[in-house]
Amino acid sequence: MRKSMVWSAVAAVGLSLGLAATPAASAAPAGVAVQSAVPQQLSPEIQQIVDNLPAMRARADAVRAQLGLPDDPVRDALIAAIDPTQYECSTETPAVVSAVMPDTSTWTFEQILAVLHVLLFQMSLIDAAYLPQTGPFTYGAHGEFTNQVNRTIKDLGRFWDIPSSDIELVPAHGRSMLDPEVNYRVFTAVYGFNAEQSRVSADLVAHELNSATLGYGDLPIFTFNAYAASGGENIPGYGIAPKRIAFGDGVMDGFARVGLGDVAPQAILAHEFGHHVQYADGLMRDDLPAPEASRWAELMADAFSAYFLTHASGASMNWKRVQSFGQMFYQLGDCGFTAAGHHGTPNQRMRSALWAYGVADSARPQGHILPSRSFYDLFAAQYPTLIAPDATP
Numbered sequence: 001m002r003k004s005m006v007w008s009a010v011a012a013v014g015l016s017l018g019l020a021a022t023p024a025a026s027a028a029p030a031g032v033a034v035q036s037a038v039p040q041q042l043s044p045e046i047q048q049i050v051d052n053l054p055a056m057r058a059r060a061d062a063v064r065a066q067l068g069l070p071d072d073p074v075r076d077a078l079i080a081a082i083d084p085t086q087y088e089c090s091t092e093t094p095a096v097v098s099a100v101m102p103d104t105s106t107w108t109f110e111q112i113l114a115v116l117h118v119l120l121f122q123m124s125l126i127d128a129a130y131l132p133q134t135g136p137f138t139y140g141a142h143g144e145f146t147n148q149v150n151r152t153i154k155d156l157g158r159f160w161d162i163p164s165s166d167i168e169l170v171p172a173h174g175r176s177m178l179d180p181e182v183n184y185r186v187f188t189a190v191y192g193f194n195a196e197q198s199r200v201s202a203d204l205v206a207h208e209l210n211s212a213t214l215g216y217g218d219l220p221i222f223t224f225n226a227y228a229a230s231g232g233e234n235i236p237g238y239g240i241a242p243k244r245i246a247f248g249d250g251v252m253d254g255f256a257r258v259g260l261g262d263v264a265p266q267a268i269l270a271h272e273f274g275h276h277v278q279y280a281d282g283l284m285r286d287d288l289p290a291p292e293a294s295r296w297a298e299l300m301a302d303a304f305s306a307y308f309l310t311h312a313s314g315a316s317m318n319w320k321r322v323q324s325f326g327q328m329f330y331q332l333g334d335c336g337f338t339a340a341g342h343h344g345t346p347n348q349r350m351r352s353a354l355w356a357y358g359v360a361d362s363a364r365p366q367g368h369i370l371p372s373r374s375f376y377d378l379f380a381a382q383y384p385t386l387i388a389p390d391a392t393p
Contacts, residue, residue: 046110049204052197057120060191067233094331099257100220100250106213114208117201118177118222123186128172128246129229130190131238139171141218141249144256145265149247152266152315156273159314160304161371162280167273172225172248175217180206189237220257223248226268228275243279245272260328266315267305267325274304277372298343299352299386302329303379304372306356312367314360322357329353344387352386 042050107115117123127133139149149169157164176182180202187198209217231243247269255264278284278297285293306329308314310322317325333346343349359378363370370378 042109045200046113046204049113049200052201053116056187056191056193056197056201059193060121063191068230095258096254096260096328096331100224100254102215102219102221110204111208111211111214114205115214115222117183117205118174118209121186121191122225123183123205124174124176124217124223125172125225125227125246125248126186126190127176127182128170128248129227129244130233130235130241131185133168133170137169137171139247139249139265140252141173141175141220145252145261148265149269152269153245153273155314156270156308159308159311159369160273160277161369162277164273164276166243167276168242168244169269170244170246172223172227172246173217174209174215174219174222174249177222178206178210178217189235192236218249220250220253223250224254226251226272228272228279230276230279243276245269245276247272255328258331260324263309263317263321263325264328267309267328270305270308270315271301273308274301277304281372281376283376295344295348295387296383299348299383300376300379302344302349302352303356304375306353307360307370307375310357311360311363311369313369322354326350326353326357348387355382355386 104112137146139145153169157167180199183202183205184198187193187202188195193201208214209222215222225248227244227246229241229244229246231241233241235241251268252261252265255261275297278300283297283300285296287293288296306322306325309317309325327350329352330346330350333344333349344352356379359370359375
């Protein structure tokens with residue numbers, strides 16, 4: 001199973017390109033939207049890629065469901081336990097999404113098609129999560145977050161009482177997709193696409209991303225996520241996948257653009273480490289419908305993150321920084337109430353983080369770290385209040 005920090009930027013970019021539905025809305029087959037924007041004359045190779053895309057997306061959706069990846073098609077029926085009329089969700093685009101949105105007005109059809117592949121199949125992030133990686137590793141498109149990230153992962157390993165020496169932390173650089181072999185091995189080994197489909201799509205992505213217009217692969221939208229992979233999946237040709245956190249450059253770069261670069265890397269990494277605490281302690285809820293199970297896990301990971309960030313023996317952030325990461329979690333909320341990967345509304349995510357701050361702030365004696373299961377018990381007792389319709393942020 002894998003859990004992620006945020007929805008992919010596919011939602012926002014899809015809207016601007018007219019190519020893909022958002023997670024919170026009914027998803028149309030990718031090929032339908034692409035066909036509507038197809039120029040009259042395409043080369044045989046590009047036409048083949050367009051024709052292949054609907055089947056590739058359908059296959060990828062099935063594989064992602066098997067792996068526990070949350071970006072599945074939206075459920076048709078509203079889950080009875082989640083009433084969207086009871087929650088405050090702004091219709092405004094979050095500032096961080098606006099900050100990473102590129103100007104798409106000059107993109108060619110081939111560039112749009114390549115970007116659609118990236119957003120649907122997330123090759124750099126999937127490669128980082130499941131396939132062999134070699135260091136040395138840097139974090140951020142220019143390595144600017146490397147020291148911050150390396151320090152935080154060490155602190156998290158000391159803070160939480162789970163075995164963590166086998167959790168690998170690896171970067172997901174968008175520029176990795178300039179290598180067609182990276183794209184090809186994701187398409188074939190992880191998604192199981194046939195060799196011919198994989199080769200033409202892998203080459204298209206590598207060729208089109210290698211331009212200034214598409215940031216030479218490093219546009220933040222391409223890696224605007226982080227993954228916690230629980231490990232154990234058998235990847236054909238590569239063996240058993242390890243426990244891993246794949247950390248996309250884009251999500252760090254994006255929050256830096258809105259002035260949260262000093263808290264976002266620690267907060268996001270602490271959230272993903274929180275998922276590994278859940279895996280180790282068996283805290284996931286298989287008895288709940290998919291949207292509610294995901295919301296439960298994500299709000300708990302937010303709480304694990306905030307507890308570490310504010311604890312005197314963790315990152316020890318002050319109130320001003322607490323307010324900053326509270327705003328960060330707020331911007332990552334969603335109203336995809338029927339989506340299998342629903343993460344919680346903006347208010348719920350900020351509320352969970354601020355509640356955990358209160359737990360850390362009231363620790364007696366100062367510096368005492370609750371065992372992970374004891375913190376979980378507090379969270380489980382508080383959960384009904386955290387998601388209550390009449391609760392305040």
